[in-house]
Amino acid sequence: MVQLKMNTSTPATMETMSYITTMVLTTLENGLPVSETPSVFTKEQERLRGYMVLLRLLIxxxxxxxxxxxxxxQIKYNLFRKTTYFFGLFVNISDLAFSACVIVECFCHFQCGRSPIMLYAALVTIAQHSLVCMCGVAIDRYLALCAIPLTYKQVVNLKKYMAAIFISLTVLVCLNFLLFKYLVTSYIAVVIKWVPCIITGSLLPVASIYFAIGTSLSKSYNHLNLPTQIKIRRIRRTRAIMLTFYSVLFTNIITYMPTCVVAVFLWSQPTLIKPYEDLFVNVLISNVTYNFSMLNYVINPVIYVKLILIKNITCPFCGEKPKEISLTRDAELYTGAQIVK
Incomplete structure (x- = not known):
């Protein structure tokens, strides 16, 4: 058994956005740079750890x-101009930003073995904003079919949705900046381990919102007071969108849950006295679960293409027309049709 002294002044390391090598560097004395600290792993272990980071970089x-x-x-086929798909675009943008930050994180590891603590704040903020945009998708469908189906086109527009996205992002940036600025720096060894729990915990209210809205939507299908053609198209589009983001939500939960479970396990373990061999096992498992969670950002766009885009774009191989009628045509039908009593 080797006794290690906790040093909370050492910057967070970059192995995962949660805890990976934090257990090592936050327990080394004097807060020395990584290159000057005594190695606690063998060369083979360090090489394996590097392979895990390289795999994460490739993902x-x-x-x-x-x-x-x-x-x-979405830009090519002007889907971003349609309120129905507007929040979905920003889910993809958030996933893109998260993946880009992970690339930066991996390069920081190869260069200096650590990353700025605010990079963790950025990762959490981006992940949470992606979930907020997913909530926006469900709320948009609720407005279209339950709350204001007859006046949806008049009330909802892109400027309002853009304002909602900007406000939510600003709030998340402020909250996470304060969290990581004043709390994580003081209790880094504890809070860093809880970062994946913060993201996984953020999935719970989103899942509750989707369950509640999904229930309301299913009840509204038979009582929707709209012209028949518009009613059929709007219901079909809503079902496709909700199925898509139910799938994305399920993927998020499945990929993040192992990371959260490992984080809770490590959080429950003593950190002042820890054998080095157990430490490497924890580092290795943490890397594996973090890499597994990154698969989420590869699977989500594939789901979106399969269930949404393929119905709204021209097939590049067969030249088929999009299956969905544009929202412009939908609006024309709505204007000229009589309301079904």
């Missing part, structure tokens, strides 16, 4: 490419 790069492709398709 993040692939996630960036897939999200860029999905965003480009």
């Amino acid at each position: 993040a790069i692939f996630a960036v490419l897939t999200n860029i492709t999905v965003i480009w398709l």
Whole structure:
């Protein structure tokens, strides 16, 4: 058993946005740079740890490419101009930003072994804002089918949605800046381990919102007081969108849950006295679960393409027309049709 002294002045390391090497560097004396601290791992262990970070880097790069492709398709086919898909675009943008930050995190590891504490704040903020945008998708469908189906086109517009996105992002930036500025720096060894729990915990209210809105939407389908053609198209579009983001939400929970479980396990373990061999096992497991959570940012854009984009874009291989009628045509039908009593 080797006794290590806790030093909370050491910056957070960069192995995961939660805890990975924090257990090592926050217990080394004097807060020395990584290059000057005594190594607690063998060369083989360090090499394996580097491979895990390299794998995470490759996953993040692939996630960036897939999200860029999905965003480009939405811009190319003007889906971002439609309120129905507006929040979905910003979910992809948030996933892109998160993946880009992970790439920065990996390069920081290879260069100096650590990253600024505010990079963790940025990662948490981006992940939470992606969830806020997912809530926006569900709320938009609730407005369209339950709250204001007859006046939806007159009340809802892109400027209002953009304002909601900007305000929510500003609030999250302020809250996480204060959290990481004044709390994490004082109790870094504890709070850093809870970062994945913060993200996973943020999924719970989102899941509750989707359950409540999904229940309301299913009850409204048979009582929607709209022209028949508009009613059919709006219900079909809503079902596709809700299925898409139910799938995305389920993927988020599945990929983040192992990271959260490991974080809680490590949080419950003593940190002042820890054998080095157990420490490396924890580091390795933490890397594996963090890499697994990164798969979420690759799978989400694939789900979006499969369930949403493929119905709204021209097939590049067969030249087929989009399956969905544009919202402009939908508005024309709404203007000329009689309300079904």
